Amino acid sequence: MEPIIEITGLVKRYNQAELNAVDGITVEVRKGEIFGLLGPNGAGKTTLISILCGIVKPSEGQVRINGIELQSGLQDIKKIIGVVPQEIALYPSLTVKENLTFFGKLYDLKGLELQESIDIWLNKFGLIDKMNHRIETFSGGMKRRVNLIAGLLHKPQILFLDEPTVGIDVHSRAVITEHLKEINQNQGVTIIYTSHHMDEAEYLCTNISIIDSGIVIAGGSPKNLLKQNKDCNRLADIFLKLTGKSLRD
């Protein structure tokens, strides 16, 4: 499969920081993959995703998305990517429908096309009967599902998910992971995904990069990684083996 994201020697240096947040990462993501970015807190995952979305300017290195140079073609790239941030990036006092209508319009969706898209996703995520309820009345799991739908409305080719299942109940987590798999398989959406749930990553991801201190310390498919680390039975064991057991803040 052809690469859809090509990252070469990427560095991000924040002012007055002792270490680089991203320190020379070179990674390739192929079209149609679910690519897992795993790493302890402060490893540089969110910074890397923020660079790929055009929120943070890299200090060095090159990024090409769908063949387009990130720095020069950001506006074109924005049209083909969807982002689901770690925070519930919704307006609490607006209803589900009002939130999704607003975010859909930012991508020039309107009229019937927008309404259909909203209805389809709400149906899939079991929220159609809650479309006129305000976000502030929802549970954490329901908010996460709407947060995810807001990133999918415009049918992106690439979906960036920054810990989409953090702090939610088992049921909501299962619904989200199932649908991510379905979106990937049926619609061919490439997914770049960060998580602390190793079991989830092992189940979902076709390819993984483990990052620590801004550098890639291991990469490959979960199967290959397990093969390479015969003393480990699960991805979580490999993760702890590579990143150590000391606490990270």
Added chain:
Amino acid sequence: MITRLVASFYKELLLVVRDYAGLAMLFIMPLFLIVVMAVIMDAPFRDYQEAGIEIVLLNEDNDTIGNIIEQGLIDSEIFSVVNKVGPDNLDRSSIEQLVKNGRFILGVVIPQGATKFVNRKVDAMISSTLSQFGMPVKPSVIVKQIDAPKIQIYLDPAVKKSFANSVTSSIKSFTTQVENQMIIQGFYAQMTEGESGEKEMKGGLIGFEEIYPSGEMSKNEHLFTNSVQHNVPAWTVFAMFLIVVPLASNMIKEREGGSMLRLIIAPGSHMTLLVGKLLFYVAICLIQFSLMMLLGIHLMPYLGLPALHLGGSIAAVFVVALMLSFAATSLGVLIGTIFSSYQQASIFGTVIDVIMAAVGGIMVPLFAMPEPIKFIGRLTPLNWGMESFNDLFLRGYGIIEVLPEVMKLGIFSIIILLLAWKANKNNVIAQ
């Protein structure tokens, strides 16, 4: 672009409509502020004009001077003269006590023999003057040095100095008038052997007329001396700038909640969405302004105050209100961009508005301030707004005359928005 702009405007509308505390802050509080300030500030405007302040008076003289002062105080309509309190007759100690215990803020005692003393003094002065010219002097006039009787004015210690000065000068004016009259009558009597000069003296020598140079509007003199005409526009300007608080907090909430991130990630210019927000809050400011003007026109008369008069050019009033709205909204955008927490933004937004109102002449007239403060005050958008409304509402000017202030407001808005844009760039796109 239009879809995004309209979507941003509509989203802001929904956010404001759902935020009841914010709605109260945007509409009810400013209206309440205008009413309270107009009513409270009405008292100083009426102070010495029509307040009908009760004054306790003891006229021991009961002659020309005492009677003229008493009649002058009654005729002035500033005071309501009281000559008897309770069953007992008034005396100096009872007047002192009535003022001391706060029953009256003012007491006046005109001493016995005041008129006789002045008469003797005038006669002596005339005789002395005429003798210098070699003219015959009445033998009855014997100049004898005696202590002048004093008119005593008792003042409540809580009374403002300006009020005390006003009362004292009023009484001095009555006394001077009587003295002058007596001097001229004395000269007439000496020179015409007893004929009175009273007829010629009536009404004084010089009259006064207050003129407010404001073209057509000068016909409506009452406009210049009523609190509504001064306070409603001034406090409206202040209230409009309070929009910085809800606007800035809305922006901070958007940033903290993460929805700002979606706005930045979406294709197209983030500026379009910011313009949508700006236009919405400008519209809110204009609605606020319209409500406050309507309140000034229609509600004030029900509170016993005169109705607000908007001057001759409604179009000019709209232009000033629009530019003022842009200035207030731009400042809100800058505060919302710079500050990272709601608490910081709301405290700063409120305090900066109060400071600008204080130095800008909203609370205290600019002419009464020290020169450095005057200089700073003239650099505040609140002063430009208030001066524009004074030009339109009081001086009878039109759009041409307020154009310099309108341009200042426009330039201020552009500079503030550029600063906000620069700060936003630094905040959102990490370098």
